[in-house]
Amino acid sequence: MMSTNKRTEIELLINESWEIESLLSLWQERGAATQAEIRAGQEKYQSWYARxxxxxxxxxxxxxxxxxxxxxxxQRIKAFLTKPLEINQFYDPAASDSFFPKWSHVYSTTFLESFSSQRTLLQAEIYAVAEPSSVLAEIAEVFSRFPNFLQVLQTSAKPNVPAPTVKKEVDLQVLVEACLRLMYEDVRPEDFVPQRAGGRSRVDFLIPDVGVVVETKMTRESLTDKLVGEELAIDWHRYSAHPDCRGILALVYDPGRYLKNPAGLESDLTQSQGHPATRVLVIR
Incomplete structure (x- = not known):
């Protein structure tokens, strides 16, 4: 999973790359640069490359x-940085249309093209998130231990520190959000989905760094296996319109054990190859 810190670092490096590009382009434009300027530019790029x-x-x-x-x-960036102002030995300054360029290492072809390619590769890392199904599996693995987590909180309660209770879905959402924030910095509750057919819905939680929507459901006596499946199918159809949704994880909390076939529900609604990928985890 790509952490928010890594994403932020990449974005900062991309912004810095434009500054480096602007700085180094001046050397051949002006036809002159001091040794101090060249050394500073070299160090700036080398620092960028190392990070x-x-x-x-x-x-x-x-x-x-x-x-x-x-x-x-x-020849690429290294050649340009080594001798940015070296004159091409075949360049004829007397010829207005000399076949050979003035510089041995032309900025546009040895530095700019290569640096642009490096920036593109760096930008691609933002979107090269792990396969949604893998991310869903990792998050589901954490929440498979949710009952243990809740049990510790409840058994460790003290008179002046009451234990959390999960009586309604909103109680569940508070705890789910707290757990998600242990894994990701950017967790957006109740993020809106683009309007469809005159209606507007909201996802429970969106994790934009990995393109995952997390939905919560709490069962009750009237919410059978079939109804849970139907509600999830309707919700997922809406959520798929969200531009950042690549995967959906449904956390179905069933402490009352109202579901007759939780394994079947998980299996039927988990689709690793779909778009978006989906996964259901029944928690008891």
């Missing part, structure tokens, strides 16, 4: 590195 590299996934890391290293034939 960005660990955030690139293994599948893209070789490409990210190549955009810096280059080679004998295709």
């Amino acid at each position: 960005a590299s660990p955030l690139i996934s293994e599948a893209s890391r070789a490409e990210f590195k190549d955009m810096y290293e280059g080679g004998m034939v295709i």
Whole structure:
């Protein structure tokens, strides 16, 4: 799962990349730069590269590195930073239309193109979230221990510190939100879904960093297996319209054991390959 801290760090690096690009573009535009300016620019990029590299996934890391290293034939960022103002030995200043460029390492082709590619790879990491089904499984694993969590709170209660009770769905939502906030910084309760057919609905919780909606349901005597399934199907149809929804986890709290076949409900409504992916966890 991508943490909010990692996402924030990537966004800061992307913003910083525009500053680096603007700074280094001036060297060949002006045709001059002091050694102090060049050294400062080199250090600024090297610092950026050192912080960005660990955030690139293994599948893209070789490409990210190549955009810096280059080679004998295709020269990239490293060549530009080493000698940004070296004059091309074949350049003819007397010719107005010299075939060869003035600089040995032209900013636009050796630095800018490669740096833009690195930025694109970095941007892709924001969206390269783990498969929704994997995220749903990880969150479900945490909430499978919810009864133990609740039991500890209740058995550890003291006269002046009452134990939390879960008598209504709103009580459940308070505890679910508290647990989610242990895992993610950005948890948005009651986030609105774009309007559909004149109506507007809200998801219980949205975790935008991983594109997951968490829905809570608390069973009662009149809420049978069939009705739970029907309500979830209706809700999920609405939630799928949310632009950040890639997966939906339904936490069905059944302390009264009203559900006759919880395993069947979980199996029937869990779909790892769908869009959005869905998962049901019955908690007792």
